[in-house]
Structure formats: structure tokens, C-alpha cells
Amino acid sequence: MKNDNSSIDQHVGEQLSGYIDGELTQQERQRVVLHCETCEQCRQNLDEIRVLRKRIGDTRLSTIGADKWRETMEDTTVRTSQSIGWILFIAGLLIAFGIGLIGFVSESGMSLGEKIMIFAIYGGLATLLFSVLRQRLIERKSDKYKDVEI
Amino acid sequence: MKSDAMRQQLVHLGNGAHALATQILGSTDDAADAVHDSIATVLKRPEAFDPSKGSLKSWFLRVVHNRCVDQLRQRRQISSEVDELIEPGMGPEQSLEMAQRDQSLRLALGQLRNEQRQIIVLRDYMNLSYAEIANVLDVAQGTVMSRLHRSRLALKEELTRHEK
Numbered sequence: 001m002k003n004d005n006s007s008i009d010q011h012v013g014e015q016l017s018g019y020i021d022g023e024l025t026q027q028e029r030q031r032v033v034l035h036c037e038t039c040e041q042c043r044q045n046l047d048e049i050r051v052l053r054k055r056i057g058d059t060r061l062s063t064i065g066a067d068k069w070r071e072t073m074e075d076t077t078v079r080t081s082q083s084i085g086w087i088l089f090i091a092g093l094l095i096a097f098g099i100g101l102i103g104f105v106s107e108s109g110m111s112l113g114e115k116i117m118i119f120a121i122y123g124g125l126a127t128l129l130f131s132v133l134r135q136r137l138i139e140r141k142s143d144k145y146k147d148v149e150i
Numbered sequence: 151m152k153s154d155a156m157r158q159q160l161v162h163l164g165n166g167a168h169a170l171a172t173q174i175l176g177s178t179d180d181a182a183d184a185v186h187d188s189i190a191t192v193l194k195r196p197e198a199f200d201p202s203k204g205s206l207k208s209w210f211l212r213v214v215h216n217r218c219v220d221q222l223r224q225r226r227q228i229s230s231e232v233d234e235l236i237e238p239g240m241g242p243e244q245s246l247e248m249a250q251r252d253q254s255l256r257l258a259l260g261q262l263r264n265e266q267r268q269i270i271v272l273r274d275y276m277n278l279s280y281a282e283i284a285n286v287l288d289v290a291q292g293t294v295m296s297r298l299h300r301s302r303l304a305l306k307e308e309l310t311r312h313e314k
Binding site for chain 2: 013014015017018021048053055057062064065069070073075077079080
């Protein structure tokens with residue numbers, strides 16, 4: 001009898017794995033048991049796969065502890081509440097801006113030229129503030145080292 | 151499922167999910183990011199989990215698996231470089247601390263094809279049933295046993311080669 005993997009497959013093959021994992025029907029299990037009683041090669045493979053399986057289970061394939069995932073959850077909660085906070089803040093700001101703008105446009109004590117000038121100054125400042133904030137947010141999101149403590 | 155109960159379960163699943171992601175992405179850092187993002191996605195819409203369609207374990211692992219595959223697609227390495235991973239995610243300091251036995255298993259695992267590594271981690275590390283594995287990997291249940299068996303034989307061969 002050849003002692004390689006191809007000859008194993010001629011025996012009970014993949015059913016060895018199914019047997020170890022408890023995924024076979026009663027009939028299939030019996031077939032594997034009967035076969036292994038007479039086939040030393042399959043019996044040996046069965047034992048080797050069992051040992052291998054245990055070894056994989058005992059090996060630490062991830063070195064990250066459960067605390068890290070707990071922190072992730074907290075982080076997610078904080079982020080969600082921050083997002084809600086930002087949405088409310090921006091919505092409030094937009095409403096206040098809209099009310100202010102309507103009041104400013106309907107103001108009768110100013111000429112059109114004065115209105116355009118004041119609008120340009122405040123509009124320019126608001127645009128600058130917005131672009132700085134946007135830049136900061138982009139940097140914050142893309143900075144890989146933001147969590148590194150120095 | 152209540153969000154708190156889901157959080158508890160996710161904490162316990164984190165490690166296994168990280169092991170799976172490491173095998174797919176080949177980097178512990180990228181894997182941690184993928185699991186982190188998956189947890190955030192799941193917690194954002196916990197109602198997306200339907201218990202009648204399977205366990206939280208297999209559903210969450212499927213989310214992680216899909217995210218990793220997306221990440222790989224973005225890297226455009228899906229077919230070539232992934233199969234050439236040598237030692238998924240182990241830095242020199244970690245390697246020193248690890249027992250020689252575990253190290254050789256990781257090395258041997260690193261020589262397998264991506265799909266082989268995934269199925270071994272899902273079954274032998276995370277103890278998923280064949281039905282759950284089929285769900286996570288989106289393959290027919292009948293495929294699982296043969297793929298798993300071939301993967302185990304391949305790993306056994308690699309281990310023998312490493313430990314000679």
C-alpha cells in the first residue's frame with residue numbers, strides 16, 4: 001500500500017475530517033469506523049488530523065485580548081454620540097444662519113451696497129472657517145499616528 | 151437581539167475574528183482595523199442581524215470576511231500576493247516570545263492558500279460547524295468537508311516539512 005495522500009483519498013478520504021468534526025450521518029460514521037479497523041493508514045491519518053486539530057486550537061493565532069474589543073465598543077459608542085452632537089450643532093448653526101440671513105436681507109435701514117459689503121466680509125470669514133475646519137477633519141481622519149502616545 | 155447582549159458576544163468573538171482576518175490579510179494591524187470596522191458596522195445597525203438565518207457568530211464572521219475581501223480587492227492583490235504570504239502578521243518580538251511549536255504551525259499555515267487558511271481557522275480555531283462555515287464563506291455546504299480535508303492534509307504536509 002502506498003503511503004501518501006492520494007492513497008488516503010481512495011480509502012475514506014474527506015470523511016475522516018467529517019468523522020472527527022461530527023458532521024457525518026450514522027451510516028457514514030459506521031463506514032469510517034469499520035474501514036479504520038482494518039486500514040492502518042487511515043487510522044494513522046485519523047489520529048494525525050485529531051492531533052493537528054487540537055494543536056491549531058491550542059495555538060494563539062491572535063494576540064489581541066478581549067479588552068481591545070471592549071475598547072472598540074466604547075470607541076464606537078463615543079463616536080456615535082459625537083456624530084449626533086455634531087449633527088445637532090451644525091443643524092442649529094444652519095438654522096441660526098438662515099434666520100440671520102433673512103433678517104439681514106429684509107433690513108431696511110441699509111443700502112444694497114452696504115449689505116453686499118457686510119455679506120462679503122462675513123461670508124468670506126465663514127468660508128475661511130469652514131475650509132480650515134474641513135482641512136483639520138481630513139487630517140484627523142487620515143492621520144495614522146493620531147493614537148500614538150509620545 | 152439586545153445591543154448589550156450583542157456587544158458581550160462580539161467581545162468574545164473579537165479574537166477569533168482577528169485570527170481569521172489575519173489569515174486573509176496577512177497583517178495583524180490590518181486585521182485589527184478590519185475587525186474594528188466590522189464591529190462598528192454591526193453596532194451601527196444591530197437590527198440587520200436576523201437570528202432566524204443563523205448564529206451571531208457566523209453572521210459576524212461573514213461581515214469580517216467580506217470586509218477583508220473588500221480590502222484585498224482595494225489592494226488589487228487578491229489572486230497573487232495573498233497566496234504568497236509567508237508568515238501572517240508576526241513581528242520579530244512576538245516571534246521570540248512564541249513557542250517554537252506554535253511558530254512552526256503559523257509558518258506552515260502561512261504557506262497554504264488563502265482559502266485553505268480561512269477554512270482551517272474557522273473550523274479548528276473557531277469551532278464553527280460546516281453549515282456555519284458554508285454561510286461565512288458563501289460556499290455550498292458540500293464543499294466544506296472536501297476543502298477542509300484537503301487543507302488539513304496540506305497543513306500536515308507543510309508542518310512535516312517545517313519540522314524535519
